[in-house]
Amino acid sequence: MPELTSVKDALGQLLSAFNRLPAENVSLARALGRVLAEGVSAPLDLPPFTNSGMDGYAVRAADTHPAPQTLTVIGDIPAGLTPELKLYPGQAARIMTGAMLPEGADAVIPIEYTDQPVFDPNQAFPHSITARQSVQPGDFIRPLGQDIRTGQAVLPAGRRLRAQDLGLLASFGFTTLKVVRRPRVALLSTGDELVEPGLPLPPGKIHNSNSVMLGALVRQFGGKVCFQSTVPDQPQAIREMFARALEQSPDLLITSAGVSVGAFDYVRDCIETDGQLTLWRVNMRPGKPLAFGSYQQIPVIGLPGNPVSAFATFQVFVVPVLHTLLGLPAESRPQVTVTLSETIESDGRETYARALVTWQDGAWHARLAEHQGSGNLLSLVRANALLIVPSGVKSLPAQAQATAWWLNADLS
Amino acid sequence: MPELTSVKDALGQLLSAFNRLPAENVSLARALGRVLAEGVSAPLDLPPFTNSGMDGYAVRAADTHPAPQTLTVIGDIPAGLTPELKLYPGQAARIMTGAMLPEGADAVIPIEYTDQPVFDPNQAFPHSITARQSVQPGDFIRPLGQDIRTGQAVLPAGRRLRAQDLGLLASFGFTTLKVVRRPRVALLSTGDELVEPGLPLPPGKIHNSNSVMLGALVRQFGGKVCFQSTVPDQPQAIREMFARALEQSPDLLITSAGVSVGAFDYVRDCIETDGQLTLWRVNMRPGKPLAFGSYQQIPVIGLPGNPVSAFATFQVFVVPVLHTLLGLPAESRPQVTVTLSETIESDGRETYARALVTWQDGAWHARLAEHQGSGNLLSLVRANALLIVPSGVKSLPAQAQATAWWLNADLS
Missing domain, CATH: 3.90.105.10 (Molybdopterin biosynthesis moea protein, domain 2)
Structure with a gap:
């Protein structure tokens, strides 16, 4: 049996096979x-012209000193027009937020600073106003290009x-x-025991949960499911499924189940025979039987069939691959340092435990969510984080620090 | 001029007008x-039957003591079938992960613990195996109902x-x-100065940015944009826009601009005349001119026209409304306590400043993102949080603590 590849090395191998997709x-x-x-x-300056920051009166700032000063109102400047008037000493123009400052004006007095603090939409502008406060040149105006200059990288x-x-x-x-472009992902599931949701469940069978879960994960992380199918554990059915998937021009094939050491795990066999298996079995828990290779030049990631293993390996390997295809940093994810509320046992493999992380007394604390069987989806449902026990560590004592990945983020 | 309503009171008034939508x-x-x-x-037990947790051999645990023990293999149990065989003392059956445990068996030995550590999909089961380790009853099996019991709330x-x-x-x-059901939101924008993106920009005009931004925010927070239109500052055009919006059966009308004190701010006038204006002007910055009321019995929230003000009031008021319509806790949002890297001035109103929050030396630190003009969208683009300066506070000194709302979360 070949030695297990470390998570780090496996991820490095995977990522080297992917580049950003075209635009x-x-x-x-x-x-x-x-x-x-x-x-x-920026293709233009913002604001594209000097304008009023308030509803008020465009003025020559010097005319407002000392306050109070009474000014003659010579017109209205609504937003959206080029003002045709020009201010001379002692004059003001009623101006709306966002309207272009008229020639001659160098400031705006908000209406709150005048003796006419309300604009009535049904009445014309007043003949004169009294400025109760003085303003300085530039007050309450937004100069051309104040926010952004043409050519500025934004x-x-x-x-x-x-x-x-x-x-x-x-x-x-x-x-x-x-x-x-969104990564096109084909999802291929196998398993004689799988019955699609909605159909009755004969003895010995279970409902297929991975197709729905993996489809949602692909969409959550920016991909598009271009093909989805589930077939029995039969080499011919699996080959036909691969052929049909390839017709949809996927960027990535993801299989679920059929890559472990079972006698009917034909998926790995199929990849080895028809394509290339470059990596198999990773030193992680859950998710050891992960496979990676290519099928007719298209990368294929073989996830384990157990739902929790499929979820964990998706987070560890497929998320960075989708990030890479999208041109995002491969391993950026919301994470936090936690203090353990209980001892957490491992078997020496790099472990991704389903954890419940809560904020208590100024720190994040983590405990396990339900029992950690790899078939137990309820533990994932109760969890809000994956807690990492590093490779080679068999036990993390209570009060130890560890890294946890949030599972709730990125949901719109 | 009426007194400004506090953010807390305004939000309370708004939320009392909304209930969860139907399913x-x-x-x-x-x-x-x-x-x-x-x-x-749960409508059924999970697992729905006792099954193997590993690829291996179903055994009677007692037969494996003391190890090593050689057992006769009497058959194969693939996943998905009801085993027809029954184990008698000294017998084992090759079993796949997830396959139903046969009668007589009470444990599974993983293949790794036998002398035949690989299953070859192309070969029949061996006549006998040697168990190199002993197992206890229950080892490597997943009992019926271990994860979930019928009727359990999940x-x-x-x-x-x-x-x-x-x-x-x-x-x-x-x-x-x-x-x-997704909240149906109608987006109504007004402004003589607005030109839709894609059209040339005459002097005095700006491109309409709020329609795109507010539409994206509605979708981000789980709503559906059922109507979207932009009209000039003309009472008749605004009335017609309201009428057309109502034909789409919105749960909520959101207007942008036209609710301030400008002479051409007809939206508020229109709500007052044809509907009910229950609240106007809130003690916050940016976003003071916020309006709330109803138009032909449909709730309407009037947001300011300045993009940053529209964004901030959306976060403060519309997000909790959408949460309430969706049956989520109104004010749940990702937030963090930060230490200020610089003094932050306010004018005494409850202030939502665009901030850049970064992790340094074991704590979150915040500084302002660009200049804080309410028309400056670049400051929002550079920000990753809204920093709150409480009402009545005119200055928060450097090193003070404050609350910040993350602006990056909830993105899929």
Whole structure:
């Protein structure tokens, strides 16, 4: 039996087989959570013209000294127009937030600082106002280019786009963006014991839970499920499933089950025969039987069939692969240092235990969530983190520190 | 001018106008991130039958003492079938992970503990094996109901569904779930100065950034944009926009701009005339002109037009409303206590400053992101948190502690 590969070495081998995917155009309305393929520089100054920061009166600041001063109002400047008027000494113009400052003005007095503190939409501007406070040149105005200068780099390639980023890009006038194409993932499950949800469960069978769970994980981490199928443990059925999956041009094949040491674990056999098996069995718990290779030049990651093992190996190996395909840092994930509330036993393999992490007395504390059998999905449901017991460690005592990966983040 | 309402009171008034929305059925494949409308109890035991936890040999544990012991292999038990054989003393059966334990067996010996540590998928089971280690009754088996008992409560109403939750629900055989319907949100923007992205920008105009940003925020927090329109600052155009929005049966109307004290701020006027304005102007910065009321019995939240103000008021008021409509705790959000790296000035209003929070020397530190003008979207793009300066505080000194809301979380 070959020696087990360490998690670190296995991940390094995997990642070296992947590069960032090419870009595609998407509309801003559909770009939330997508990853920028190219850095963006400002195509214009923002604000694009000097404008009022308040509803108030455009003035010559000098005219407001000393306060109070009464000024003649010569017109209205609504937002959206180029003002045709020009201010001369002693004059003011009613101006709305965002409206262009008229020639001659160098400041704005908010209406709250005048004797007419409310604008009535149904009434014309007053003939005069009294400025109760003085202003300095530049007060309550937003100069051209104050926020952003043309050519300024504002968003880097590899940025995962948030609502506020999209707002800024819209303010540049963009309607589409170049983002990294979503990784196309084919999900292939095997198992004579599997019955699809919705069908009755004969004795000895279980419902297929991995297809739904892995499909949701692929979507959660920015991929697209381009193919999904479950077949019995028969070499011919498995070969046909691979062939059908390849028709969908996947960037990545993910198999579930069939890679362990069972007599009917034909998936690994199929990869070895028709493709290349470059790695098999990793020194981790759960998830030892992980396989990696290629099938007709397309990378294939073989996950164990046990739901908890499939989940853990997805987090450890598939998430960094999806990140790499998307142009994100491979191993960026929300994590935290925790203090153990109980002793945690391992068998010396790098262990990913389902844990419940809570905040108590100024620190994060972790305990195990339910029993840790690799078939026990309830333990994953109760967990909010994966707690890592390093390779070679057989026991972490209570009060020891450890690293935990949050399992709740990244959910919209 | 009426007194400003505190953020706390304003939020209380808003939330009292909303209840959880009704349930709808969705398929498991589309349920990631949706909120369970009803608690789920297990409809069956898991595992549904006692099965092998390993690839190995089903045995009578007593037969393995003392090790080593040679046993006669009488058959194969693949996963998915009801074994027809029965073990008698001195016998073993080759069994796969997940396969049902045969009558007479009370333990499994993993193949690693035998003299035949590899299963060859192309060869029949051996005539005999030697168990190199002894096992105890129950070893390496997963008893019926070990993980979950029929009737056990496993997921509560109000649970936002993760991939692993969906896996568990699939293992129960469910194909659809009752989840809370997505809030239907109509987005209404006004402004003579607004030009849609993609169109050329005449002098005095700016591109409409709020529609894209608010649309993305609605989707990020679980809502659905059922209507979106931008019209000029004209009462008739605004009334028509409201009428068209109502045809889409929104649960919530969100307006952007037109609620301040400007002479052309007709949105507030329109709500007052045709509906009910129950709240206007909140003691916060940015975002003072926030309005709340109803229009033909549908709740309407009037956000300020400045992009940063619109963003901040969305976070403070709309997010808790969407949470309430979805049946989630109104004010649950990822937050952190930070130490200020610089003095932060305020004007006494409850302030939501755009901040950059970083981890240094074992603590979270915050500083302001760019200049804090309410039109400056770049400051939001650079920020990863909103830092709260409480009401009545005019200055928070460097090294003081404050609360910050993360702006990066919840992104899939």
